[in-house]
Amino acid sequence: MHLKQFNFRIKKRILDIYNFLTHEQEIFYFAASLSFYTIFAVIPFLFIIFSVISNFPSFQNMMKDLKEVIISNLMPTNIDILIQMLDTFINQASKMGMIGFVYIGITSLLFFRNYEFITSRMFNSKPRKFLDSLMTYWMMITFFPVMIALMFYLNVEIKTIIVNYKFDFFFTNLLPLILTSLLFMILFQVSANKTLIKKILIGSSFICACFWHCFKWIFFYYISYNKTYPSFYGSISILLIFMLWIYMSWTILLFGMRFCEGISIFAKSKKTPS
Template sequence: MKKPFISKVFVRKISVEVRRIYRFFDQQLIYAASLSFYTIFALIPMLLIFFSILLSFPQFQSEILELKELILSNLLPTNTDTFSQYLDAFLANSSKLGTMGLVYVLVTSILFFRNFEYVTAKVFNSSPRKFFDSVVVYWTMITLFPVSLALSIYFSGEVQRVLNDVADFSMLYKALPYLITWAMFFVLFKISANKVLHFFPLLLSSLGTTIVWLITKWGFVYYVFYNQTYKSIYGQISILLFLMLWIYVSWIVILSGMRSCEGFMSNFGKKLEQTFGEVKI
């Protein structure tokens, strides 16, 4: 009589876990779709702000081209040249935006960050920041991020010139773009969570997100390269479709990484503190 009871309990637990996992992924897909919608509207205005900040620093002029290629290759792994032409045309006309154009840039940026704040608060189970605090945090990030990225590219070039003939360090230089991506996810997770995070769960979740995102990027490039159906049906519009699809997939990976960080925190935070000591940031 006990075996059926045990089997029923086991099946009930499995069904509960399956429903929990289903709700988790269902929510992630909804959140990713919401962020993708606002990202499409805010992408060009944010890139305008991004490059305008860099252009104000004459010492970074030589790094702008390399920086633009880096950003576009991550935003759209395929058809980067075509999208770059569209972006150059828009940036060339940015001086003609006028008052309404500036209002559009401001409104789309605020809408995106408010949506991002709401979603990340749900993912990290934290309270969302107040409106003013949110604007200050994310506007500071927009201002400092392009400068930090340009500095990293500049110093990477200097390191390459100095250590170009040393085999051991040349391997480290090849791994530098991946380390920068890891650092970007690490900082993004830390800023997004409006609460104290344990160092090791944050480090591991950002590393896992980096690996999954890079593998996904490789798979996306492979899929677009071998699937010519979209180009034959939609023509040049397929570039926009691929951009929207890649943004959506990227948000799924990023939000899943944030959720894994929260999972590490809630399930293994105390054990990690006992093993490695209390390290919070």
């Protein structure tokens, strides 16, 4: 009898944790929604990033390396093909007029509005008011490309400096993890729209980054050895694999946000006197 009660409590506790982390399984729908908007927003966003990079002389000599690093993080496989596609999109985007800039503004606004709604659910926080959200979106659109470009620039620059030293393996594996953790940490804090406990924020961001990099490695080998997608879908398989990777990345990121919120609630409950 006691064993049955114990098993029931364990199952209930596991189910409660699962429902909390998945926000009653809504997290999978949220990830799909963000993936849909990302497909329309990622090309304009990359256009902004490379437009910013092209204005800095220090970045121009390593534009190819930066593209490879950025694309490899967006999509672990078929990097060369995606770089060619990206170059085509950027060349066409450089010729766009006012309608093109309006398109970038609308897709970015739709993406960030959807993103704010979802992240407010993940962190149990109130959504920002329109003017506050507009300023936040403008800051993210303006400064995030600069910050991402700077982070990737440091990544490439440090790899170039240490390529002849024994610490090459250490930096090439640890540095991307640190930079990803830093990016997730900033993203969590901005998205939460409330004060987060620093230790929990740093820890959850690092854990989320570790899961993301591990899954990236698993995904790379799965796609490399599984030839079902290319043989069945042909050339369109690149787009399908890209969409799948975007969806899984958003799922991991939302799980990380929910994990951060769960640990924060647990820590606050421990401090509250019973």
